[in-house]
Structure formats: structure tokens, C-alpha cells
Amino acid sequence: MKTFYRRFGKRIFDTAIASLALLMLTPLLAVIALLVVATSRGSIFYWQARVGCNGRIFRLIKFRSMFVNSDREGLLITSAGDSRITPFGRILRRSKLDELPQLWNVVRGEMSLVGPRPEVPLYVDSYSAEQREVLTINPGITDPASIAYRDEENVLAGKADADLYYREVVLPHKVELNREYLRQMSFSYDLRLLFHTIAVVAFPRSLSRRLTRCATKSAERANESPFLNR
Numbered sequence: 289m290k291t292f293y294r295r296f297g298k299r300i301f302d303t304a305i306a307s308l309a310l311l312m313l314t315p316l317l318a319v320i321a322l323l324v325v326a327t328s329r330g331s332i333f334y335w336q337a338r339v340g341c342n343g344r345i346f347r348l349i350k351f352r353s354m355f356v357n358s359d360r361e362g363l364l365i366t367s368a369g370d371s372r373i374t375p376f377g378r379i380l381r382r383s384k385l386d387e388l389p390q391l392w393n394v395v396r397g398e399m400s401l402v403g404p405r406p407e408v409p410l411y412v413d414s415y416s417a418e419q420r421e422v423l424t425i426n427p428g429i430t431d432p433a434s435i436a437y438r439d440e441e442n443v444l445a446g447k448a449d450a451d452l453y454y455r456e457v458v459l460p461h462k463v464e465l466n467r468e469y470l471r472q473m474s475f476s477y478d479l480r481l482l483f484h485t486i487a488v489v490a491f492p493r494s495l496s497r498r499l500t501r502c503a504t505k506s507a508e509r510a511n512e513s514p515f516l517n518r
Contacts, residue, residue: 291474293473293474293475294425294473297475298400298473298475298478299397301475302394302400302401302426303394303395305401306391306392306394306395306401307395309391310391310392313388317388317389320351320380320385320388321351324352324376324380327375328352328356328374328375328376328377329355329356330352330355330356331352331356332351332352333349333350333351333352334351334352334353334359335347335348335349336350336359336408337408337409338406338407338408338409338427339406339407339408339412339423339427340398340399340406340423340426341424341425341426341427342423342424343412346398346399346406348390348393348398348399348406349390349392349393350386350387350389350390351380351385351388351389352374352377353373353374353376353377353380353381353386354366354372354373354377355372355373355374358372358373359372363451364408364410364411364451365450365451365454366381366441366444367441367444367445367446367447368441368442368444368445369445370441381441383489384489387429390429391429397426398426399426399429400425400426400427400429401429401430401478401482402428402429402430402478402481402482403426403427403428403431403466403469404422404423404425404427404428404431404433404463404466404470405427405431405433405434405462405466406427407459411455411459415463418467419463419467421467421470422463422466422470425470425473430481430482431465431466431469431481432466432468432469432481433462433465433466434485435481435484435485435488436461436462436465437458437462438488440458443458444458
């Protein structure tokens with residue numbers, strides 16, 4: 289039996305907080321938008337197809353952090369030092385400010401403030417029946433995996449095949465973290481994850497290093513695929 293929060297409260301909470309945040313953050317969003325267009329050629333926003341609730345495809349919005357048409361070259365994931373990222377884009381990605389426009393996805397009902405991060409269709413196509421459990425709710429701006437892999441780009445940096453490492457190690461671990469989130473989902477847990485995310489972003493040196501270290505160790509313990517032993 290679904291709780292009131294899961295059926296109605298989560299959506300009410302998402303809409304209220306996202307709408308208020310967009311209103312309060314308008315000056316900051318405007319400044320970032322101006323800096324994006326002033327520091328590199330191209331549009332302000334970057335739209336990408338992601339898989340939402342029940343496998344529905346939607347367009348996730350971010351501030352553009354890469355050079356124009358860079359998404360058509362190379363991998364769908366990025367690692368530290370990726371040459372496709374603009375100088376200002378590196379600042380946006382490091383601070384997670386590039387994610388702020390997703391508040392609009394939340395207002396539209398395509399995303400939630402907290403929930404499994406939406407993946408691109410290519411990766412979701414490889415999900416097992418058990419892993420597709422994470423598609424039963426709206427994806428979120430943050431989740432336990434986002435906190436654990438706060439420095440994902442550094443985790444992927446230096447891997448001989450970053451895409452394969454992501455598919456075989458990082459992604460399965462993220463999905464398991466989010467399946468566990470589904471079992472614990474509640475108003476109080478969502479609030480805790482939101483505050484934890486803000487703390488990690490605001491104090492990256494103290495908190496994110498510790499969390500990333502835990503995530504890396506956990507991922508390394510799962511590194512038993514043939515790829516990782518080469």
C-alpha cells in the first residue's frame with residue numbers, strides 16, 4: 289500500500305519547493321545564463337533525452353557546459369579533463385550549478401527533487417528486470433548515488449575504457465543504491481537527502497571527499513568483472 293507521501297505528498301512538496309526555488313534563484317540563474325553565452329559560442333541551455341517514470345522519454349535541461357555539438361562526439365559520460373567541457377563549464381559542473389534548470393523539469397512533473405537520477409536511453413536499455421524498478425517513480429535532481437558519486441568525473445578519469453567501467457561498475461552500484469532508496473523513501477528521508485546534497489555542494493572538501501572515498505571503495509569491492517582484471 290502506497291503511503292500518502294508516495295501518492296500525493298511528494299508531488300505537492302516537489303512543486304512547492306521547486307517553484308519557490310526558481311523564483312528566489314532567478315537573479316543567480318540570469319547571471320549564469322549571461323556568463324554561459326559570454327564565455328563560449330552556443331545556446332544557454334543543453335537539452336538531453338533521458339528516461340523518466342515508466343520508461344517515458346523526456347528532455348532534461350541543464351546550463352550548457354560543453355562546446356557546441358560536443359555531445360555528438362565521444363562518450364555519453366564525461367571524466368575529469370574532458371576537452372569537450374568549456375572553461376566556465378568546468379566551474380558549473382564542479383559546483384553543480386549546471387543542474388539548477390532541472391527545477392523546471394520538476395515543476396513540469398517530469399522529475400522530482402529526490403529520486404533516482406535519470407539515465408540516457410542507451411544505458412537504460414541494458415537494465416535487468418530488477419534494475420528497472422528504479423523507473424517506477426519520477427527521477428530526481430539528487431539521490432543517494434549522486435551524493436556517493438559526487439566526484440564521478442574523477443572516479444572515471446584515467447580508466448582505460450571509461451564507458452565500460454561506468455556500465456559494469458558505477459552504473460550497477462548506482463542502481464542498487466537507488467533500489468534501496470525506493471525501499472526507504474519517505475518525507476523525512478527526502479529532506480535528509482536534500483540537506484545532505486546541499487552540504488556536499490557547499491562544503492565539497494570536507495564532505496564530498498569522505499563520501500566519494502566511501503563510494504570508490506564500495507565500487508572497487510564490486511570490481512570483479514573481466515574488464516577490471518585486465
